Amino acid sequence: MLKDEISIPSILKIESGVTAHIGDYLSNAGITQVTILFGNGLTAMFGDTVFDSFERAGVKVLHHQEMDTVDFKDITDLAFELPNKTQAVIGMGGGKVIDAAKYIGYILRIPFISVPTSSSSDGFSSSSASLIVNGHRKSLPAKMAYGILVDTDVIKSAPVRFLYSGVGDMVAKISSTYDWQHEEDMGYDEVNDFAFMIAKKAANSFVRTPFESINEDLFLKELLDSLAMSGIANEIAGSSAPTSGSEHLISHALDQLLEHPQLHGIQVGIATYIMCRICDHRWKRIDTVFTKTGFWDYCATLDLKVKDFSDAIDMAPSVKPHRHTYLHEEKYRELAKALLTSDERLIAILH
Numbered sequence: 160m161l162k163d164e165i166s167i168p169s170i171l172k173i174e175s176g177v178t179a180h181i182g183d184y185l186s187n188a189g190i191t192q193v194t195i196l197f198g199n200g201l202t203a204m205f206g207d208t209v210f211d212s213f214e215r216a217g218v219k220v221l222h223h224q225e226m227d228t229v230d231f232k233d234i235t236d237l238a239f240e241l242p243n244k245t246q247a248v249i250g251m252g253g254g255k256v257i258d259a260a261k262y263i264g265y266i267l268r269i270p271f272i273s274v275p276t277s278s279s280s281d282g283f284s285s286s287s288a289s290l291i292v293n294g295h296r297k298s299l300p301a302k303m304a305y306g307i308l309v310d311t312d313v314i315k316s317a318p319v320r321f322l323y324s325g326v327g328d329m330v331a332k333i334s335s336t337y338d339w340q341h342e343e344d345m346g347y348d349e350v351n352d353f354a355f356m357i358a359k360k361a362a363n364s365f366v367r368t369p370f371e372s373i374n375e376d377l378f379l380k381e382l383l384d385s386l387a388m389s390g391i392a393n394e395i396a397g398s399s400a401p402t403s404g405s406e407h408l409i410s411h412a413l414d415q416l417l418e419h420p421q422l423h424g425i426q427v428g429i430a431t432y433i434m435c436r437i438c439d440h441r442w443k444r445i446d447t448v449f450t451k452t453g454f455w456d457y458c459a460t461l462d463l464k465v466k467d468f469s470d471a472i473d474m475a476p477s478v479k480p481h482r483h484t485y486l487h488e489e490k491y492r493e494l495a496k497a498l499l500t501s502d503e504r505l506i507a508i509l510h
């Protein structure tokens with residue numbers, strides 16, 4: 160797909176203490192009248208700090224509320240009820256409120272400011288929004304954030320499972336780029352070289368970061384920077400192909416099959432290992448990262464079933480029938496299913 164215009168965030172801050180300075184970042188960019196949406200329960204947690212920073216910087220809050228829905232209708236209704244003078248819409252919280260604010264920014268054609276409070280996926284910097292349309296989850300085109308503001312202190316205080324989810328979603332770029340190259344080789348798509356490079360470099364930078372503990376600032380910063388870069392790879396490509404391949408199809412299938420799916424990046428991470436193992440592509444590196452971060456140990460505490468993954472592998476190609484990842488070929492589906500009960504890492508986490 161050719162794109163005339165590529166948006167990149169004008170404001171990008173990923174560091175300690177960002178929350179107390181949100182007002183300054185906005186007013187420096189000429190934004191002085193805003194609507195802010197918080198995730199459930201987050202007004203009590205961050206409201207005082209954020210509103211104080213707005214007041215000091217002369218930023219007026221025209222509307223604020225908590226939002227716990229990604230229903231298309233709720234979001235569009237809210238968008239058209241917002242005060243006319245709203246110059247920017249801020250989403251602060253997890254994936255849901257980020258997607259809601261992103262979509263509101265898109266339909267009102269105003270800047271969207273992304274303030275994620277966990278590192279669970281690359282959604283905070285992607286230009287698509289995952290919403291519920293007529294009862295079904297759909298990925299809709301939206302817009303790239305005008306600002307990405309991430310407070311590493313806040314990320315650090317989130318439950319560790321969100322960190323593992325981010326790790327899984329990040330290593331996924333190793334299999335997604337491999338799938339994308341395969342699609343080009345098979346004549347199904349054309350790789351955008353620049354987007355490909357960004358996604359690959361983001362993953363490489365992350366998996367090569369030396370660390371002793373996952374709570375180290377350098378490790379968190381690398382993870383978040385890399386996730387932010389991934390979202391931009393999608394923007395450049397004009398599709399999610401650089402960052403979402405067969406491993407994401409398995410996760411999307413699990414979301415549809417299970418009543419209680421795991422966090423996005425947990426499912427994606429396990430699926431990445433499966434795909435890279437059967438393609439014999441950099442799986443040792445992934446295994447090292449998963450072992451050293453504690454990702455595997457965390458997975459072992461979950462109630463993960465061989466049958467669910469096996470069903471998801473079968474279902475994967477039908478999730479995106481127009482694509483041609485490795486999983487769209489029967490040979491690789493069979494290899495993936497066989498691996499579930501023959502690989503020692505997978506045996507340890509699946510039952």
Ligand SMILES: [Zn+2]
Nearest residue numbers: 280281328427
């Ligand atoms: Zn993802």
